Amino acid sequence: MDKTIHLKVNGKNYDLSVPAQRLLVDCLRYDLGLTGTKESCSVGVCGACTVLLNGKIVASCISLAVAADGAEITTIEGLADDRRLHPVQQSFIDHGGFQCGICTPGQIMAAKSLLDENPDPTEDEIKDWMMGNLCRCTGYYKILESITHAIAEAKGSAQ
């Protein structure tokens, strides 16, 4: 049964007709062509499909698109400001925060959301927050380093 929904994704408005069982991750990838968001575990554990829904991170692989009707969504494609990467994106590049890249969009969305809620987290707070994003390549040290540097950078530019 199709349902018409309205989504604002990365600042652009979309009116879509989707089947009720359409998952948000599929809606983003296949209906809107935003393939930056990945699907991996499909059960809300691994974090690869993490996107911001009204400013909060959610697992788009267990979210129904119809339940997101009227929401504002930000995906990895919406982070860069014009041609400048978001500081967290830049930091992941500068500090080797990824290898194969499948988990990276989710890692970056989760890290961005941490900094939105808590601009000066302790290392334990970073680990606690990032616990829902799995990476099978880096061993996590590089991810932690990338986030720590992004925080330091943000603090430096604020001063």
Add this chain to the structure above:
Amino acid sequence: MNTFEFHTPASLDEAYSLLATHGDDANIIAGGTGLVLFMKQRMVQPGHLISLRSIPGLDYIRVEDGTAHIGAMCTMHQIETSPQLREVLPLLGETYRHVASVKIRNMATIGGGLSHGDPNQDPPPSLIALGASVVLSSASGRRTVPMDEFFTDYFETDIRDGEIVTELEVPLPSPKSGGAFIKFLPRTADDYATVSAAAVVTLEDGGKNCREVRIALGSVATTPIRARNVEDALRGRELTPSLLREAADLVQDEVDPLDDFRGSSGYKRQMAQVFARRALEAALAKVPAVPA
């Protein structure tokens, strides 16, 4: 996933009438973290989903008359980060913080989690220990069910046809009390517990003896359980380390764990004793010291 009709009622009354119309073929959906997974696995295949997200005003936190009233649509992350609740009911935030990961706690709601009836969830032991109750609303009114009577069997609750969980009521603990929730997690940090335990201990005014104690465990039976025999062994007595150990050992008569990949029934039974003791010790340690 099978297809279904997705309803977005604007009020509870509209939701009740949708429930009445579609009966067994309908499921209430809140955050969807439990239900959508079951639907993806085809364990549950409803013809109608009735969403509560479209109903305004179900995500309040109000503290009045010694009780915290928490709207069923509050997300778990909301509870975890509420400064108001941290002040008066720190155990709530400490418990909800353990559920899965942030992205799940941003979606999952208080009411949805309870309705799901999963015996492995983190919040129920703490809610039982705190003496919380669930408010169930329907077209014919509302009733309040104590948390320790709410779970009836494996993924089954006391929610009757036509009822929706609308509120959680948590009485504020006495100033002479301490509470703790601990979770045994031998695998990964976002896993369900192998065994979990929560305790709230209240001491007598100016004394060392235990005035009141409640202890509950998760993942040790088909429902979360309250260990009344442990409580009985402690009430009115001085909580010495040896008494806590002796009382915690009694928990083995109250639990009936399921064998699964997180541990055998026998192992969980032993861990229940260990974690019951640790929860009691941790709760006791949090009772504010008597001013000199």
Add this chain to the structure above:
Amino acid sequence: MKTEHRFAAPANREQVWDLMLDMPRVGKCFPGVKEVEADGDQSYKGTMQVRVGPVSLNITGTMVVTGMDKDLWQATMRVEGADRRLGGGVTGDMIVNLVDLSDSETEVVVISDISFMGKLGELGQPIIRKKADSILREFADNISRQF
């Protein structure tokens, strides 16, 4: 999955045996059984609603009495059922024995070997075993109420 359940029925062995011959009546003593009707000689069809955890099944199936031996006070039967919508089912063999306890009490021993398929099977044996225990307990209570 093999299970064995025993309970005492408040009647003598003859009375319990007679009840056992009345399959539709015995069938309805199982919680969740909606209807049982004869479908040929010693064969019955019926529907049963079972809920195991999150899974709610409407099982349609048949039960065939494969043996009735009054000398041994033993009946054997085979059940087969499936839920078309969710894709799950059960097949199994049951042996029921009646043991004389006194003039007014008979022990009913139910030994079953049942296989679960599909969604039921995915839930795992420990939880199914607990459910089987609770179904048999309720069955025993309902049987006792027949006297």
